[in-house]
Amino acid sequence: MRIEIKFGGFGGQGIITMGHIAGKACIYDERNVVFTPSYGPEARGGAASSNIVISDEEIDYPYVTYPDILVVMSQEAYEKYAPLLKEEGLLIIDEDLVRLKNGEGRVAKIPATRIAENLGKRIVTNIVMLGFFTGVTKLISYDAIKKAVLETVPAKFKELNEKALDEGYKRGIEWQEE
């Protein structure tokens, strides 16, 4: 089955890194995956998105059109991409950064930025979100995402990133159990 995922936010939040790590993790899980970062003149503060297609079959068309899962970390990204989300799709948001309008389907919320700040560095917000995404969707195994995160981040921040991932993942599992 083909699953389309979109991560959206503003430049500097690590949206592209998130997509790259998630894509890499799919490789460790031995699944077919294509990752396409948004690519444009946007600098820090502009819109950024990561697009991932996961499938057990060969992936032909590489782009995301109507995501099954949309992860948004800014109001702008929410307003831009939420209308594209499939009707039965899942919306994942940073609840401090996105104010929902009416008529949402399934939503999973996490104060990812706040959690990251409490861990000591706001820069790991994306990893908190990635952990949450992994726990909520179970599309990627925990071992694979952990391996991909630790391989990507600088050596001296491994511990912090691991904590961020675990905190997000834990909350994702909790959300699932509810």
Next chain:
Amino acid sequence: MQVKFYSGNIACAEGAIAAGCRFFAGYPITPSSEIAEHMALRLPQVGGIFIQMEDELASMAAILGASWGGAKAMTATSGPGFSLMQENIGLGAMTETPCVVVNVQRAGPSTGMPTLVGQADVMQARWGSHGDYEIIALSPSSPQECFDLTIRAFNLAEEYRVPVIVLMDESVSHMFEKVIIPPKEKIRIVNRKKPRVPPDEFLPYKADDFIPPMACAGEGYSVHVTGLTHDEKGYPQATSPEVQERLVRRLCDKIRKNERKMRDIEEYEMEDAEIAIVSFGTTARSAKAAVKFARKKGYKVGLIRLKTIWPFPDEYFESLDGIKKFLVVEVNYGQIKLEVERNVGKNRVELLPKMGGEIHTPEEIYKKIREVLQWK
């Protein structure tokens, strides 16, 4: 064997290194910049040289020089830079200099859409420089093929002594996918033919089988490199139509007459196909999805994906008698379409063009298949 998660650009750079490329000269340009960036990182690690030149004219000149110095050399660019390289690509064709030029196509003409996809440099790749010559151009559809076909590009450049163009597109260049890197001993590497005679008997442009052996600077053989029409010694003969006749015929024939050996086509669902989609690069992925969908609906549609674009497989297309219609899908206003028409006749060819900025969706192609089916 290593499994990597690479973009097309990085896979291309790694393919070059695996092929033995040890010299890169370039001028970074979107959407090819990551190739230069990655080569700047990797080449010093393997004892190679990376040099950022002042522009694309110089970049192309530098790789020709490096090749004559004995190195396997590459540059990477996009449309506007590719235009600037044309003069020296012609010099490379005339002087039979093995080298690889990567053109990550964006939408043009001119500066066009720097960050978005195009496939409109197909004809430019063939005859962008003046004069008559033949060239080789390859078109990858995935990061894996960016790796594999860049190696192939080096091998063909060495074998045929010609600049080889890797015609990527923005979509494949920025797409990340699994790339399998085979162990070194499993990668086939071709090196240029060396002279077998003593230096005093060596004629640098004497070819027994279209392709002369190549002696590089410092190997003890006389080396003469000129863009002027030259004889077998390499001496300019710029007023001799006989020498021109012999030389240019050979430059073209060494590619034309070896087309069969360079042919590289993926056929998908072609056994009983009545309609064949012809496509290449990232666009071919959408075409494949459309074929799969059409097959589920019972339509006899197949896909011909060109991995080698130049030389064009004329004989192959001539042999496809059973195909009622060819539908060419490309991100330009009909360039490969002209080649298909030339071989199978105008009335058997339909075009689904796109001017650039995005690739076709499978739905768009499927819709066109339905249209063509009603006309056939």
